Amino acid sequence: MTTLTADIRLVGHPSQADVDCLRETLLDCHRRFGTYRRGFEVAGIGAEDLLASDPVELLGRLDTLNAEDYSLLADESLAVTDAIIDMETSSGTTARPKRRFISAHDASLEEEFLADMFAVCGIGPSDRVACLDVDPLAVMASFTAALESLGVRETYAYTFSPSLGGSLAGLSPLDPTVLISVPSIIERCLPVLTSEFAKGRGGHLSKVVYVGESLSAKTRRTLETKLGVEVFGYYGATETSALGIECAAHDGIHLFSDRNLFEVQSRGEGATGELLVTSLRLRSMPLLRYALGDVIEPKPGPCECGLDYPRIEVLGRSDESVSVLGASIGYEALYDAVYDVPGESMQLVVTGEARDLLTIVLPEELEPSDSSVRDAVLAGQPDLEFLVTGGYVDFEFSYTYGRESADSRKLKRVVDLRESHVG
Template identity: 30%
Template sequence: MTVLPNPGPTRSGLPAIGDWKTFGELREHQADRIAPVLHHARDSPFYEKLLEPGQGLAAAGLTRKSDLRDSYPFGMLAVPRERLATYHESSGSTGNPTPAYFTEAEWTDLADRFVRKTVPVGPEDTLLVRIPYGLVLAGHMAHWAAMRSGATVVPGDCRSLAVPYPRVVRLLRDLEVTLTWSTPSESLLWVAAARAAGHPPASFSALRALYVAGEPISNARRRRIEEIWDAPVIEEYGCTEVGPLAGDCPYGRMHFWADRVLPEVYDPQTGGITAEGTGQLVITPLYREAMPLIRYNLEDLVELRYEDCLCGWQLPTVRVLGRLGQGCTVGGKRLGQLQVEELVFRLPASWGVLFWRARAEPDQLVVEIEVPGPDGGEAAAVLAGSVEAELGVRCAATAVPEGTLVPSALLAQQLDAMKPRKLFGPDEDWGQAVVRG
């Protein structure tokens, strides 16, 4: 049994892994927190109308993302405005945004949860943050948590023109970056960009681990990223409204931070809510101040189990199976992205497949894979055979040249931030309103 060392009291004063010894003790802690959580929730305009004084969690209905959008911007606020430290919004393209706000004390809790890593961040580390900043929580959270742990932070926002892929490769190499925080897909784009720049990933020997989140990852893709970068992939699961919800243990299983957030499983067919099982994830944060949430339905399909693990953390395990409504039907069978991804990354690493795409047609799955070398025909044939044998659907697989699915220009462009300019020399084009800085 491997338990992460308990460093003593957390910065937030909230529980640390090791403070409870059994699932029974964990459940007692959760139960003790519910009454104060429900009481505080009634301080928000939204829950004041929904919760009765003294009401228990069992009588509470679901809170949905639409409730947060309808309460934009501060209908969920349960503390005075002057106590807020930050305001955020989760990504979305329709209607009102989904708001989220945090007090300074909650930021200490966010940092506590972020640094629950089997490869911890410390003063000797340089962390490249390659997650969106802007209004999204994840980039700012990693930045702040790593700084509080003494690390050097490189703010490489992945949606900034100031940090194109050639610059990412240069930063990884020249700064001897030891840790990265990104989506799994980003780490593969770095591979292609590094190769394009003549720097194979094996030359980045300082890298100790890749922290990833933001999208599901199959076991095969995780192994491929670890093999290419010669560093472990440490996965995290969370959301902008609450922050980190789960993370990997030393044995590669994802555990839910159930000492900070109570997880439940909702069955939309029956309307039932259970402590574990398979269904939509429903969460009740146990220490949320600015924006308490009661049985908030994330609409993520998960499998949640309270079961023993060799790590000894005594936290439930969680498998994220996808988002409600995701997946496509082919030949009468429902397919998910992770099922196809698993087979793509089981192809031999020597074939160099990093990028792929698939289209679900009524009677077959059409797949394209980028193959940089001469093995495209064989790779496509093997993949098609695997899909038909393991997923039970017809498959037409094709190999396309390198740079087809991820344009080479994307990996080589040197775009930079655009800065206004008003004064031009006699030989310059003053028809340009901006220039690259």
């Protein structure tokens, strides 16, 4: 690890080819994006420096890219990029949904990259792969394209419906060997998976790849012991596309450092910190030092599997957000939909039984405006609206803020009581 500044360090060691890609990206960002040109100016970096100086050192002089800059960059990307063929969105953790525009060039790079990652999990020509999601047209569509290019025997995007029995009954005759899904869906399907899909029950499921949120240790153990499958974590985000995947040694996530350059911005002592992502290949919306909001810990030493890519453990979010069926719901965005001014009382509580329940807890005096508050919140949160209207999650308001606490200032803003998220 190389020290760049007091609190930001590179994760891994970029090769000469990676450094060359970084120079190309910096030049491209300077040439096409006003948002970045302003950043270079502030750091005292001119076009001639980008050609002559060490690109890693130059990158180290730039400010990190936050959610607000990201939004400006998206507007600019739409204006300066030719041949945009796709857009990914998520509700995001701030008030505006995050948008990433994707050109044909980037889409084909992405497909090749995903195929490389799935090969690391040992997925190959003999596999039948089921991608299971509430909205399979989102990230899963790029997965199935990549799996086809990898030459798997069959691949299907399968919609998980809220009526549990029906949704997996259709999947069973397809007899998948690999299941790709989000942890909250995997958890809901566990009883059916163990009774119908396990090898001992006539099924051939041998691998589960989880995406979008963290998997509890308990669920991983159940999958490994009761279902007898190998579990792999996929790591990516709407804003960055794919980032890395767990290998067969199961000792952390390998970050593909020839696709993105990674840094960790530590907070205080230790190696733990927030991950910063810099694009090396993508051109429609290149990122320079984007602070993704994930807290990670780099893992020391080489991996048993022989891959050179650095490994990390993803520890959680640095902001106040919760993940529901893979969709990130942020406290700040909900707050901004409810109130126009800062400093008011609000708490977000998530509980889960058969379905997840999101409760926004507000002071009693807001109760008369119930329906308008509800409309405002859902209007600003397309992912949440989709999950609520589709019957995947329950959503309610409770006008009991502070009623059970002597000092409401001490109430936590986000409380996640779902079993998978508390240990």
